[in-house]
Amino acid sequence: MQLPPALRSRLVGAPGAAEPLPVQRDPAAGAPPFHFAARRVRFPRDHEFFEDGDVQRHLYLQDVLTQVTEAPERPRVPEFTCQGAGCCQVFDTLEDYEHHYHTLHRNVCSFCRRAFPSVHLLDTHILEWHDSLFQILSERQDMYQCLVEGCTEKFKTGKDRKDHLVRRHLYPADFRFDKPKKSRGSATPVATVQVLAEALGDDGEQSGGDAMEVCSEHAAPLPERVGERRTYSHRIPSTICFGQGASRGFKSTKKRKEHR
């Protein structure tokens, strides 16, 4: 198909369409035995008209259409250690490190060092676990926000919210990012040590373990955990108390001196 050479410049630079020619119809036009009538055509989704296009689309998805070029190289780098607080994991690709960083160090609660998969869940956690104003307000009004983005429902208690998540949003009853907060004072030394272990990446738990869980819920696996903790314990002396508000990593050097 040879397009007029001037067309492109017309399309790009044309100031405006030409004045439309006058329309003047004769009633005999399209009269029987003829039947032409100018009209717009609509095709429903499943119409045969779209068959060629759909087939193209699916060939593309199945990757038969294009010969894909060589996969990009995954850069290997010399082994390095994560510099995150209290972390000693070692990596040799940037992708692995990126994911590790985002999982464990990105959305971390500065009060209790738990890590969360998203800013949204972290914010919700801080509000519900560490904000005393929240506690006060929640006695009078519905403050527990639904975790599903886009749902604006609020609830009186965490349990009500969980019921809502299960019934309305078909979430699993044991959704791991909605664990109930334990009452204050249950943070025994045992529990805090386990929180530390979790923050360092240990999760020998049956159900996979989770940095967000309050470990005192799971009494049984304790021996196992102690055993695993030993892998990391050489980093931090056991005499150190990590109550709420304590920080780790570089800052802990200072605190160690203070506690001695």
Next chain:
Amino acid sequence: MWSGRQGRLRPVGCVVEELRCRRREREAALRKARREQQLVSKRLLRDDVLEEVEGGCVAKILGEAEIQQFLRLAQRGTEEKERERALVSLRRGLQHPETQQTFIWLEGSIRTLVGLLTSSQALLQLEAARCLHELSHSEQSAVAEACLPATSYLLTYLSGHSSDFIELCLYTLGNLIVESEAVRRQLLPQGIVPALAACIQSPHLTVLEALGYALSQLLQAKEAPEMIIPSVLGSTLPQHILRLLQPGPKLNLGVAVEFAWCLHYIICSQVNNALLIYHGGLSTLGLLLLDVAGAVQRTEDAGLELFFLQKQPSLLPEGLWLLNNLTANSSSFCTSLLSMDLIEPLLQLLPVSNVVSVLVLTVLCNVAEKGPAYCQHLWPGPLLPCLMGTLASSDTEVVGQSLELLQLLFLYRPEAVEAFLQQSGLQVLEQHQEEAQLQDRVRALQKTALHR
């Protein structure tokens, strides 16, 4: 997916003919599937580079005992690397449909996998997600439905930050979505639409392409017009989709392809196209079409045009359909066709196929029916000789549409009749005198011509 990180067919030792043959078979299978409304295609994100690093040997089918062992090691192993390796072995085994079947029927297997998916060990999490991805690629609905317990977590992770991981979750979701209505019935209340609307703001092209894929699968569902498209239109997704289709230096083809398909599924469902127009859909698409067409023109030599059309057979009919809808009720578009000298190029398309012929003739009828001022530009010119050609066609529809055009031409440009007679028009008409669908119109035209 253009980046080449996906699983691909490596034609090692394949001859070109074999490839073409395989493609023809696939095409035929897809056409058949579409007619039966069973069109399901998935994407597999398998990192071949990773495979090479792992030793490159062919993964074997795993039995129950082996699966259990790998799961136990992954869950309770003492050494990090050991746990990872166990999951990697499981993942490779899951490339086989038999292993997938064994896996899903094994008690506690999915539960353990989901547990590992939410592990605070990032690399275990990643490997568990890869296992799920292999499962999602299965052609068995049962396997896809077995992954249901994982969906709330996949959605949660969409608002994370690790782009590789998010990409993986999106492709997994897209595969699950297309396989089973049960999956969609769960994903919608779980908030997949708001999750996608939040995720589409990501700057990562790989994430966007994956998101477009997942969304296109969702919109393609047969219940989409009633159950899915209204909430998609009610979200911020339409604005973002149009933003990602803006022509210009930032346009990424892989991303644009996915979202163009999303728009197609939305629009042809006829739910609320006015909303898309309100958000500037028409101008975006129009400019994009111009941009892409311009790029095509720049790269084409004269000889390559036909090759291009062969690779994209739907391009011509769809373009002509658009022209029809533009010109049907619009005097300005008809005038533009004339003033931009587009009649002759249109006529050049007549020989391509019968379907294309009919469409070209329809567009020309749209112009001719507007009256004498328009027909003045149609004759004298190349139109009449071309009509002589189409009138001689063996296809009834082509001839029929030619007769309609001829009637309009005779009516509004009587001078053309003489030329018609001189080009042996009557003899051409005679060929169709006995044809049931054509004879009335043929006789009417013969009468008109002879009464001059």
